[in-house]
Every structure is written in structure tokens, then in C-alpha cells.
Amino acid sequence: MNALDPAGPVAQAIGSLFWWMVGVAALVYVTVLVAFAVAWKKGRRQLAALGDTDPSDAPPDVLRPSPRQLGIGVGIAAGITILILFAFLVADLGVNRALAAGPAGVVTIDLQGVQWWWKATYADNDPSKIVVTANEIHIPVGVPVQLRLTSNDVIHSVWIPSLAGKKDLVPGYTSRLWLRADRPGVYRGQCAEFCGHQHAKMGLTVVAQPSDEFNAWLEHQRQPAPAPDDSITAQGQKVFLTGPCAKCHTIAGTPAAATVGPNLTHLASRLTIAAGSLPMTRGALGGWIVDPQGIKPGARMPSNQLQPDQLQSLIAYLATLR
Ligand code: CUA
Numbered sequence: 001m002n003a004l005d006p007a008g009p010v011a012q013a014i015g016s017l018f019w020w021m022v023g024v025a026a027l028v029y030v031t032v033l034v035a036f037a038v039a040w041k042k043g044r045r046q047l048a049a050l051g052d053t054d055p056s057d058a059p060p061d062v063l064r065p066s067p068r069q070l071g072i073g074v075g076i077a078a079g080i081t082i083l084i085l086f087a088f089l090v091a092d093l094g095v096n097r098a099l100a101a102g103p104a105g106v107v108t109i110d111l112q113g114v115q116w117w118w119k120a121t122y123a124d125n126d127p128s129k130i131v132v133t134a135n136e137i138h139i140p141v142g143v144p145v146q147l148r149l150t151s152n153d154v155i156h157s158v159w160i161p162s163l164a165g166k167k168d169l170v171p172g173y174t175s176r177l178w179l180r181a182d183r184p185g186v187y188r189g190q191c192a193e194f195c196g197h198q199h200a201k202m203g204l205t206v207v208a209q210p211s212d213e214f215n216a217w218l219e220h221q222r223q224p225a226p227a228p229d230d231s232i233t234a235q236g237q238k239v240f241l242t243g244p245c246a247k248c249h250t251i252a253g254t255p256a257a258a259t260v261g262p263n264l265t266h267l268a269s270r271l272t273i274a275a276g277s278l279p280m281t282r283g284a285l286g287g288w289i290v291d292p293q294g295i296k297p298g299a300r301m302p303s304n305q306l307q308p309d310q311l312q313s314l315i316a317y318l319a320t321l322r
Helices: 009-049 069-100 212-224 231-242 282-290 308-318
Strands: 107-114 117-122 131-134 136-139 145-151 157-158 168-171 175-178 184-193 204-211
Touching: 009 069, 009 175, 009 231, 107 168, 117 136, 117 212, 131 212, 136 212, 145 157, 145 168, 145 212, 168 175, 204 212, 212 308, 231 308, 282 308
Parallel strands: 107 145, 136 204
Antiparallel strands: 107 117, 117 131, 145 175, 157 168, 157 184, 184 204
């Protein structure tokens, strides 16, 4: 994550404001140091002019500016400070406006913060085309994207530093954030508001890709999960549907339709599991299923003591959910 490597106009506006602030602050700092050095030199010269006199015997007035000089100096410094702060106030409000309004989103994504993962829903007027996924969103490059942000538990905050500033997800209120990625890439996001035990492991992956690739991805996400095509994956699906998994998760195309945990219909197409905590590998998947509490203590997912052959077939099945 790098807020100083903007990949879109919103992050760019924030980045420019940041560099202006750093630049002006550096200038003020250097000016103060130079003024201090000049004053110090002047004092030394005045001391030298007193000759052999012990400085502590020198009349105080010799070493001090007059009240008039002092007043002018402090007045100028205070005036410049107020001007700088006012200019930044105006610039800050301007950037905030650019952040808040934005163009109408071509793609609208409802992003819900959940302890401790992200639920993403791609809105569509046709209900059969709505896509529900988790912890990884795809967006088309060069196109404005509207995020509608909600929460059902506590306050979260979404932050994708390369694409936009932070925005809170507040229970009972829908806030909005727009962003645009101007170059393809994988951008990491993070919950930026302390929301409980596993706040730190509430990562979001944003994949920005060319429009045709994005459309193909979205179309694929609309499809139900493929049916098992061999005995091992069929066994794995049975483990999923008859065990605890189906009590919390959905896999479209199967009877599993619970919405407590992330939708797993296309789980294996994602880059990470457990909200960015682990890479999408069979080993990580197995470790996560057996001992989520060891990886994210306090997570809502309980540990699952499965027989080795059950676990292997379950992993084999989940790996087919591309
Ligand atoms: Cu969600 Cu911090």
C-alpha cells in the first residue's frame, strides 16, 4: 500500500495536497533556521563590539530588539502563518469536494464492512445479474466507480491508498466514495478504523483491469459454481453441504445459501483468503478451514475438526470454485 503512488485522479488530488504541505512546511522550517542563524550571528557581532566588557555587565538594551522591532517581526510571522493555514484550508476543502462528489459511477459496488471481512455486491437492475463476492473487487480501468458503503455491526473505514482517501462505513447510514484507476494493477486496501479484534486482518484486494477483461470477469461471477466432476470433488461437496460450512456460506448452484460468512461461489478465482490474510493456495485453505482461530483469533469462523480424507476432498472441491 502506498499513498504516494497514486493510480487515479482522487488519490492524485490527495497526493498533490500532501506534497504542497510537505514543501511549504519544509520552506517554513528552513526559513526559521536561517532567521535563527542570522539573529545568532548578529548577537555575536554586537557582543564583539562591546570589546572586553563582560557580556553579563552589558546593558540589556544593547542585545535586545526594541519593542517596535519585536512587534513588527512577530506581526509579519503571524500574518504569514495565518495566510499559509488559510490557503491550505481552502485547498483541503477543494480536495474534499473532489473526493465527495465525483462523476456518476458507471460501475456501482455496494461494499459492506463486516467483522472482519468485506462483502461486495455489484448492483444491477436485473436481479439475476447481481454479483455477490467477498474481499476482492474488480474494477475497469479508466472508468469512474461508485462505492456505496454500509455496515451492519460497527464502524469500519475503507482505504485503498493508491486509488482514494479513507471513508467510514457507518451502521445505519450509506456513505459514498468514488474512485478511478488509470492503470491496471492489483491494489491493496485495508480497514482503517479500529473495529475489533481482527481489524488489522481486514484487507481488501482491488483488481483494476481493462474493460473487456472486467466484463468477462463480471459475467463469469454471475455463473453458478460448476458441479463436481469426479468422485473426490463430489465427496468434497458433500462434506461442505452436510457439515458446518453450509450454515454460514453460499455457493450458488448448490443448496448452500447462508449469508453469515463470505460468498464462496468463485472462491478459487480470488487472490487471497481470510480477507487478505493468506494467499489462495491449497495449503493455506486447509490450514484456514481447520484452524481459523489460530490465524485470526476471534474471527467468527469456528475451527473444524475434519477427518483427513474429508479435508482433502473438501479442499479439492473448493479449488474447483473458479
Ligand atoms: Cu473493519 Cu477495522
